[in-house]
Amino acid sequence: MYHVLTDVFNLDAQYFWHEKGLPKNIDAVILPGGFSYGDRLRSGAIAAHSPIINDVRKMADKGIPILGVCNGFQILVEAGLLPGALLKNTSLNFMCGWTNLIVENNKTPFTNKLKLNQKIPIPIANGEGRYYVDNDTLKKLKKNNQIVFRYEQVINGSIDRIAGVCNEDGNVVGMMPHPERAAESAINPIDNKPSSLIFESLIKTIGVKN
Ligand SMILES: NC(=O)CC[C@H](N)C(=O)O
Numbered sequence: 001m002y003h004v005l006t007d008v009f010n011l012d013a014q015y016f017w018h019e020k021g022l023p024k025n026i027d028a029v030i031l032p033g034g035f036s037y038g039d040r041l042r043s044g045a046i047a048a049h050s051p052i053i054n055d056v057r058k059m060a061d062k063g064i065p066i067l068g069v070c071n072g073f074q075i076l077v078e079a080g081l082l083p084g085a086l087l088k089n090t091s092l093n094f095m096c097g098w099t100n101l102i103v104e105n106n107k108t109p110f111t112n113k114l115k116l117n118q119k120i121p122i123p124i125a126n127g128e129g130r131y132y133v134d135n136d137t138l139k140k141l142k143k144n145n146q147i148v149f150r151y152e153q154v155i156n157g158s159i160d161r162i163a164g165v166c167n168e169d170g171n172v173v174g175m176m177p178h179p180e181r182a183a184e185s186a187i188n189p190i191d192n193k194p195s196s197l198i199f200e201s202l203i204k205t206i207g208v209k210n
Contacts, residue, residue, distance in 0.1 A: 001032035001069065004180040009199045011208065018047065022055040027206040028065040028109070029056055031072025033125070033178060043086065043128040044074030053079050065109035065205055066172045070126055073164070073174030082165055082174045083141065084133040090157030094127040098190070100152035101163055101177060105145050108166050109205035110173045113197040119152065120198075121190035122177040129176040131158040131165070144168055149175055 005013035013030075016022055022029065036047035047053075053075070060066055060081050068076040076082045089095055101120040103111055114120075133141065138160060141147050149164035164175030182188045182195035 001030060001180045004183050004199065005030070008184055008196075009203060011199075011203070016052060018050040018052045020052060022052060022059065026059070026064070027208070028067070028202055029059055031056075031066070031068040031075055032180070033070030033072060036071055036075065039127070042074075042078070043126075044071055044076075044078040047071075047075045048078035048080075057081065060167070060172050063169060063171050065202060067110050067202070068172075068174040069178055069180065070129075070176055073176055074128065076172060076174045081172050082167055083137050083146070084131055084162075084165065086128045086176070087130040087132050087157075088128050089126070089130050094125075095129065095156060096125045097123065099124050099155055099177065101149045101175075102152050103148075104150055105148045105166065105170075107145070108148055108170045108173050108201075110198050110201050111148060113201040113204055114194065118194060120149070120177075120179075120182075120194040121188070122179060122182045122195055124155070124177045125181075126176055129158070130156050131162040131176070133159060133162075141165060146170075148173055149177075 005011045074086045103114045103118045106114045106116050146165050148166050150161040151163050166173045179195040179198040185192045
């Protein structure tokens with residue numbers, strides 16, 4: 001993620017240590033994927049209690065764009081910044097491979113350069129990627145346009161094929177697949193443009209020239 005933000009999109013990205021706070025003058029926060037605390041308890045459950053999450057919460061309330069990818073999405077959900085839960089894939093296996101996403105909401109800070117229904121070829125790599133919400137919450141998500149991405153096909157048992165959601169204000173977005181592994185032509189054998197547009201949407205939102 002850091003490589004793509006800095007080397008590919010020329011953004012001034014910085015790492016922040018989870019036991020410390022965030023500076024006030026940042027334009028966006030990205031929680032990348034990985035295996036925080038070795039996925040113990042549930043993926044993201046322990047990291048959601050890291051001190052830095054208090055500042056992420058403050059940034060979310062201020063409307064600052066926040067993106068969680070994979071483990072980052074799981075952390076945002078466990079922290080209550082996004083609705084729902086991420087359960088074990090129905091196969092009970094770690095899934096790793098390419099899939100297609102469909103854009104369902106192109107009004108968020110991370111999707112405003114994509115077209116509605118645009119297809120995004122993108123890798124997935126997770127064991128707990130099955131998005132779940134109860135029926136009332138699902139109705140609310142649909143009504144508020146909070147479903148940001150769907151899988152083109154059923155792949156892991158996610159309810160309503162949901163692959164990414166946003167909060168009610170739209171500034172906090174979480175997605176299971178990995179746009180940072182698909183934004184360069186050298187590592188994307190299909191088409192790197194759609195994933196690039198996720199980062200270009202952020203650049204447009206925060207108004208930096210790259
Ligand atoms: N790529 C990732 O971020 C993996 C997320 C998490 N460790 C899982 O397996 O579900």
